Amino acid sequence: MSADYTQRPSSARIYDALLGGSHNFAADRDAARKLLAAIPYAAEMARVNRAFLARAVQHMVDAGVRQFLDVGSGIPTAGNVHEVAQAAAPDARVVYVDIDPVAVEHSREILAENPLATVVQADIRFADDLLARPELRDLLDFSQPVGLLMLSMLHFVPDDEAFPAVDRLRGSLAPGSFIAISHGVIDTPADASTGEVSSIYARSDVPTAAGRPRAGIQRFFGAATMEPPGLVWLHEWPTPPADAERPEHMAVLAGVGRL
Numbered sequence: 001m002s003a004d005y006t007q008r009p010s011s012a013r014i015y016d017a018l019l020g021g022s023h024n025f026a027a028d029r030d031a032a033r034k035l036l037a038a039i040p041y042a043a044e045m046a047r048v049n050r051a052f053l054a055r056a057v058q059h060m061v062d063a064g065v066r067q068f069l070d071v072g073s074g075i076p077t078a079g080n081v082h083e084v085a086q087a088a089a090p091d092a093r094v095v096y097v098d099i100d101p102v103a104v105e106h107s108r109e110i111l112a113e114n115p116l117a118t119v120v121q122a123d124i125r126f127a128d129d130l131l132a133r134p135e136l137r138d139l140l141d142f143s144q145p146v147g148l149l150m151l152s153m154l155h156f157v158p159d160d161e162a163f164p165a166v167d168r169l170r171g172s173l174a175p176g177s178f179i180a181i182s183h184g185v186i187d188t189p190a191d192a193s194t195g196e197v198s199s200i201y202a203r204s205d206v207p208t209a210a211g212r213p214r215a216g217i218q219r220f221f222g223a224a225t226m227e228p229p230g231l232v233w234l235h236e237w238p239t240p241p242a243d244a245e246r247p248e249h250m251a252v253l254a255g256v257g258r259l
């Protein structure tokens with residue numbers, strides 16, 4: 001990995017820095033500090049997002065899903081999909097996908113001894129290429145339900161590429177499959193910092209970093225039936241916790257749909 005590479009922040013490593021991980025460089029930590037100055041709740045949202053991941057995966061396992069495709073999976077941290085899924089169902093198979101080489105390298109390391117999980121370096125914008133990857137085809141059977149996760153990543157993909165790519169992935173799934181999405185939403189009090197956030201990510205590896213309106217996020221689910229309670233604040237799926245953060249601190253919606 002070249003020194004130049006480490007000087008350009010990546011969305012995967014900024015997120016790792018927010019979560020207190022150790023797989024990030026000075027440029028990523030600097031971007032994370034700026035992000036926290038713009039959105040003081042960013043680190044909390046990252047932690048809440050990981051908790052949503054665990055609940056969504058558990059929900060799918062409970063519904064009988066035994067194979068998972070986690071796109072934009074990030075740098076491994078506590079509570080990865082294979083850990084949650086295989087704790088409940090040891091035969092669960094998981095394919096991680098990320099564009100970031102650091103995320104892929106560390107995923108490969110932690111999965112080395114796990115024959116039922118693998119990682120693929122790929123870009124969701126090229127969904128056909130992703131679906132054709134032998135590593136993915138070897139582990140997942142698309143005639144059976146799959147749990148597709150795209151958590152906190154679609155806001156890094158522009159409309160003209162994100163919608164067709166997700167349509168393509170969703171269209172490849174068998175009935176009974178699930179889709180879980182968490183996504184930055186606009187039209188919240190946190191919007192005041194939208195310009196600052198965009199300028200922080202403009203120096204990173206992703207082409208954009210912009211929330212979508214609720215209707216845009218809902219569109220990613222296509223004709224899937226939303227599991228109750230539908231598309232809600234990240235921390236409120238599937239039930240609001242008793243000590244819930246005030247919603248205005250959140251700028252991320254989450255939901256699970258069933259095909």
Ligand SMILES: C[S@@+](CC[C@H](N)C(=O)[O-])C[C@H]1O[C@@H](n2cnc3c(N)ncnc32)[C@H](O)[C@@H]1O
Pocket residue numbers: 011012013015049050053071072073074075097098099100103122123124125150151152153156157206
């Ligand atoms: C904020 S992290 C979220 C990680 C994980 N999904 C989670 O929710 O904890 C976003 C991840 O999406 C990845 N990503 C961004 N654009 C992508 C693309 N076009 N294709 C695949 N992965 C992408 C980044 O590299 C990063 O690891």
